[in-house]
Amino acid sequence: MQKTYSGRNVNLQALAQEINNFFLSEGWESTIQPMTPPMGGIQDFLIRAIKKGHFHHAEQVIVRVTGYPYDFRIIVEEEHIGPLGRELINHRLFSQIDKEINDGLFDLPYQAAQYQPAPQYPQPVQPQQGVRCPQCGFVNPPAAKFCANCGYKLA
Ligand SMILES: [Zn+2]
Structure with missing residues (x-):
């Protein structure tokens, strides 16, 4: 599944970190890795979460956060999960991050700080x-x- 978000100015790294933390707090092993940034200011983060289950069965999810701060997608790229894992992701994960995004938790400052050239001091x-x-x-x-x-x- 995937969801598209637009209209805010979201810190995608902070958002990816939050998704990673979500899996960690649910007892999954989870890591986050920034992907090689493609051209044009697109950001791309991959969260890999694994939960060792019973009977040597492991559930695995790959979530990708990709796009621009103002227009991005959260994609569940790959999943090998049972009904409980699916419930966790489709409902709890997305309802949590949707709320946090709407609450502005990851908002970047509306206007990026203006670039200020360093003051020119006389050089001795x-x-x-x-x-x-x-x-x-x-x-x-x-x-x-x-x-x-x-x-x-x-x-
Ligand atoms: Zn002097």
Whole structure:
């Protein structure tokens, strides 16, 4: 089965982690692995959950979270599970994460922080090449008329 989600801005890694935690809390062995990210900002996470059952029988589920933060799918890619496992996934897992997604638990900040270029501080030159400012000690280029750091008049 698969479900498509859109209209929010979801942190897919956090969501995949939550699905992994869900299986762990239900006593499954579960691991999460990020897949090689395809082009175009698509994210892709795979959750593999295994539950050792009776009579050497193991149930296994592979869940994939893939897409963009604002438009993604949760896909149950593969399952070798009995009725209890199916109930667990189809009802409890999806009802839990659907609620958490709708509650905004995994929402990314609506507007990503604006990129701020690092402030440009004046770079001192090598002491033997420059003029040391008598006021602040900053070493300025040889021909400097004013200190690049504090503005003190050098010449
Ligand atoms: Zn100075």
